Amino acid sequence: MDYLSLYVTLKLAMATTVILLIIAAPIAYALAYLRFPGKSLFEALIYLPIALPPTVMGFYLILAMGPKGAVGRAWGALTGGSLLFTFLGIAVASVLYSIPFAVQPMKAAFLKIDPRLLENASVLGLSRLAAFVRVVLPNSASGIIAAAILVFLHSIGAFGVLIMVGGSVPGVTKVASIAVYEAVEAMDYRTAGLMSLCFIPISYAFLLLVNRLNGDSKHGA
């Protein structure tokens, strides 16, 4: 049993979830409520990771984060280090890979809010930002929790994009899905089986929770 890779997996999933909750909320708000030129193009770009093969996404991330890529060069100039084969590198990849799973449920939750509540908030003197914090967020709790769970689960299951960007550095970038793959490659089915078994109850329990949250919001509770 490779506990270290399980630890890296959970650390990555938590980091991705926290970062995405912060990043995705304003994006989802913009997609739900604002009109701006190129909105449909931007929305399609946000959802692109769902449609792309993870290895293709990983390939472009290697190009961007590599020593000749714009992001890699900027990062190198700032810190003197590299993003590839680091935890930060796979965290960035994981965030980009999971962004649709955060934005979509949040946008759906924001759209469920009665627009008259927002009109009332503006008449009562609240700016757009204040209305977002005081009205939109508290009334979208189930959507935000669902987004957090989906991102967490999706990050746990990530494989292709992570192996492309991070490789398999034990304790740094080697996550459980990669450890399972390597165990199978090494014909160590016992380790692969034990690690795989860890995923099922966690993923199943969280999905039940998402269903429960969706059911709750449908019944207006």
Place this chain on the structure above:
Amino acid sequence: MALKLKIKKRLHYFDMDLFLSCDDGRMLVLIGPSGGGKTTLIRMLAGLSLPDEGRIVFGGETWFDSSRKINVPPQRRRIGYVFQEYTLFPHLNLHDNAAFAAVDKKEVADLLELFGIAHLAGRKPHLVSGGERQRCALCQALARRPRMLLLDEPFSALDVITRRGLREKLKSLKRKFDFPILYVTHDIGEALFLADEILPIVDGRIDRGWMQRTITPEPATGYPARATREPRLALAY
């Protein structure tokens, strides 16, 4: 004159072309058939909808002027607006709803008391009746110490007895208000009971004859008169 408005707006079925004014402490009731532009007018006053052209001036302050491209956003107009539908914030209890934009939070308990819902202060909106929600919406609007109060058919979704009680409450409170109140209704009885002035609006324009036409019996000639005299004939038709 506290409020002066002269606006034009092209709508789907007709063009609005309105002029009105209202003094402090007066209640102007906008009456007319549904879909005649009353709510659109109230929304323009609140800043939630824009006229195509015209001016809205309140107490010497220009809120909207199409020629000078002035449009004061709703946040800065400081008005109280009670919507036709329930717009209390569902995640807050009645006290916190009323205190949402209160100038002085200490006044909120008094307002809830005044409207007879102090005992429900800790309840969420979905746990109280429609009438209690609209009472709370009035508290919410008044706690902001508005410069003008806009009431868009606030009691229309309520039962007759609750509506009558709230009308009487509003009429008794009106004397204490030193700001203009605009009240939208299509109920002539309500308008006559509450109003200092009544402005009938039909298809986006002032139609001073509308009330008279609506409450005057049908002429004693022609088909309606025949039908009244001869009920069996009316049924046959």
